[in-house]
Amino acid sequence: MLFGRQEEAARRGLFPEKREATMRAISNIVNATIGADEPLQTVTVGRVAAASYRDLLSIVDGSATDEAVLAHAESIAETFDAHIEVMLANEVPSPAVYAAEGLGPTYALIEAERETRDAKADALRQRLEGIDRRHDVRRCDAYPGELQRLAASLSRCADLTIVSRPYGRQHHDATTLEAVLFEGGRAAYVVPHEPCKPVLPEVVVVGWRDTPECAQAIGAAMPFLQRARQVYLVSVTEGEPAEARRQEPMADMVRHLARHDVKLEVRHLPEWSHPADALLNEGRMTGAGLIVAGAYGRSRLREWILGGVTRELLKRSELPLLLAR
CATH class of the missing domain: 3.40.50.620 (HUPs)
Structure with a gap:
């Protein structure tokens, strides 16, 4: 095991004898697996592996x-x-x-x-x-x-x-x-209830809030997000935005999605009194095929009595929804 400067030196390749020994070991394992006479396939390192549903x-x-x-x-x-x-x-x-x-x-x-x-x-x-x-x-x-x-x-x-x-x-x-x-x-x-010919959504609207439910929904939707032509990360402002308090949760999520090769555009929607109306309107305006959102940020009883984003989306959305909590 390497520590401190040794670890950094190994990472930068300053121990060539150890590096060569490691490469020989990997080569031996590969040859034993595919056969020494078979051509070794080239593997591209550094590209993001696409997520999937199996x-x-x-x-x-x-x-x-x-x-x-x-x-x-x-x-x-x-x-x-x-x-x-x-x-x-x-x-x-x-x-x-x-x-x-x-x-x-x-x-x-x-x-x-x-x-x-x-x-x-x-x-x-x-x-x-x-x-x-x-x-x-x-x-x-x-x-x-x-x-x-x-x-x-x-x-x-x-x-x-x-x-x-x-x-x-x-x-x-x-x-x-x-x-x-x-x-x-x-x-x-x-x-939605209406029978249709479903297609992979080319445009996806993601309702963003800095909550565990939203983070779970984005993670679950990653196979769709990576394959979409355009993803809109939409923030509906309720009260003072986090950025005004010198916090950057949305910027962090933008960086996270960019590292997954998601083609992203950020939109702030400050003029809406109800987030569900904003998300549904954004879905229509962008021609989205899917809305992604965190579900039940507050208790189910409060959603039922007072109404809530999840319940309104479920009652009124004409687009497929991907929900998680």
Whole structure:
């Protein structure tokens, strides 16, 4: 082990005998691995390795919004050569539901529910026959609370979880999304309901705040950010900006993204009273294909009672969202 000046000298190559011995050892290992008669491939050092998604989780429930989720999953999987794990979340009615309606969980009712779940599974298998990507189906028949626990558990073993946007049509709450973000501790890619032909986003808007949630979202979005033609790092000023206090968290993030070869432009938006309005407007004005943001910077209860950026984005965004916390 080298210390002090010796370490610096070794780094600068002032110990040629040790340097040559190290290079010989590396050469011997490579030759033993690929064969001495095979040509040694040149490896370029110093270029940033592109981040990627290799394992995707798509959560569907047999509703009309499944098509959008699967279409986005297929597009992302094709771009990154990823595997798709599809979770079919079949909600089993609790006995309390029958009791509230004055019914008993008779055999006929239970059998009808089972047939409905079987039909959803058959329809999903037929839909997936047209996907030319590696995929598996995980059918989960469970009570609502158990479904959220399973979604969180599966999301921990995926690079990105793809879900439908809540607060619209057949989706009235965000329990599955929140399970992925809070219990799973993973990022979620939230797709709008409208079926479309998804493409890799060429323009991405990143909502910046100096918070752990935002940093997690940027890290999770790195494969998209590196491949985008343009990324806008957008700061919506709420009160005195950090730069006015001689702090530079945004400048630090700019340097961090530049080191990852992200093509970046910084925008400060001081005239907006609500950050969600600013981000949605910026997405429309720039022609963005994706909005990246930290989720639930304050408690879910306060978001529900007082409103918040996450809830407003989920209710109103027509663009895919990548959220993390």
